[in-house]
Amino acid sequence: MKVLIMGLRSAGKTSLVKHVFEGKEWEDVKDLKPTEFVSTVEYKFRGLLEVTIFDAGGQKQFIYQYFTDQWSSRIFSKVGVFIWVLDSSDKSTFKEATVELKKAMDNLTQYSPECRKFIVASKYDEHTMSLKALRKYFATWDIEEISATSIPMGIAREIVCTILDGTMSPQDRLKVDQLQKFLKVFNRKENASATMIINKADGLEIAGSINVKHLLKPKLKLKYLSIKSFIEPLDIAKKIFAAKEEQADFALYQIGNNFILLYDLTDEFALFSIIPYRNFKVGDLMGRLRAVREKIIQNLD
Ligand SMILES: Nc1nc2c(ncn2[C@@H]2O[C@H](COP(=O)(O)OP(=O)(O)O)[C@@H](O)[C@H]2O)c(=O)[nH]1
Ligand SMILES: [Mg+2]
Structure with missing residues (x-):
């Protein structure tokens, strides 16, 4: 199953992936280098579910490319689960994040209409926007759930695991x-x-x-x-x-x-x-x- 993880630069995407799928703890991930373009990694989640994680680097020079004709069909098709990582610690990036998220949602509607969509409000240990406010803001969007994650607080693994457990076959x-x-x-x-x-x-x-x-x-x-x-x-x-x-x-x-x-x-x-x-x-x-x-x-x- 393809899991597409997107978000602006430094939102905490790669840290989240390493924490959940490689068992890395906060100490191991806190000094990661930024991801260049899209990194694709295959994991066997819980040893049962084969997942391909598309970790899409969030720098401006990459993010605009995802929405070009050349790339969009490749990135947004066959997505089973989409997770937008929204940096809850930085209010100044919120506007830009919603603009890009909207584009991603439109592409998913076109290329992966069955896809399940989630937002995680990352870095909740330093949050400047509350979960309640975010849920209210996105209330009319086609998002299944908005959850807070924080790696240092130990409330990230459970959120992502719950999302993926929901896709486990009978x-x-x-x-x-x-x-x-x-x-x-x-x-x-x-x-x-x-x-x-x-x-x-x-x-x-x-x-x-x-x-x-x-x-x-x-x-x-x-x-x-x-x-x-x-x-x-x-x-x-x-x-x-x-x-x-x-x-x-x-x-x-x-x-x-x-x-x-x-x-x-x-x-x-x-x-x-x-x-x-x-x-x-x-x-x-x-x-x-x-x-x-x-x-x-x-x-x-
Ligand atoms: N306080 C806090 N910082 C985090 C958390 N997750 C990631 N970060 C930090 O955010 C920065 C960017 O993380 P990274 O995973 O590289 O972001 P990416 O560009 O979205 O892949 C790094 O300095 C991380 O240590 C978190 O849960 N809490
Ligand atoms: Mg990264």
Whole structure:
């Protein structure tokens, strides 16, 4: 599916893309270089949905070209989701942004009439325009939703994920449901607080189950956390074991009263589980994990 992300220069487009699709955190994206013309990147969102992101650089010399006969059909056709990134921190660019957005909307009407259109009010941590005012301004426009995002505040990933989750096919949804049921059983058997299957590339959850008996924290918090930083210990474990010419497909480490278990399922996916220290069963752990891997791989096919 083609996702077209547009907005004026410096609106925060590339940061948003890297944050959501590459699991990058604020520290990693805050010093990005401006994008030249249109950069196209393919991602497998949550390991399920193939998306092609068209990140259209917003400098004046590029933006006018998007609307020329030479480029417009290429840029605006076959778009599944369109996201306009509107810099909420800079009121002085608002007028210009609405003019360009209007042009983009007209082109979408022509080339991708079925496309779903969204606005994200970026940099909301420094906003000078409120979400309420923006929603009022765009009330009559053909925009499905206007949402506030801020990478440093951690309210960006959830917004973009929700937009894209809404485009997931019924088959993928079914797959996720089945995995969810399986993880619920895993939680019960292993006495775990939460278990997720994560996509290693973006660190996002594919399916997850939380044992509310143990973990009363809101599910959303875990769901939209990138587990990238947690995957690192698994990579480190692998390197150490590789040096010893042994295989390492899991890492276990302790945080407070919990064990964090990471287990490689495939090149793409890993299992992440939080198990309270007192509940942890060693026994034939490797045997149990191998059985889990087999079951999950069957489900993912
Ligand atoms: N305060 C704040 N700054 C942001 C946010 N997202 C991006 N930025 C900054 O905005 C500037 C432009 O970002 P970039 O992603 O390169 O914009 P692009 O030209 O639209 O791709 C950079 O200095 C980013 O660090 C955000 O959520 N909050
Ligand atoms: Mg950019």
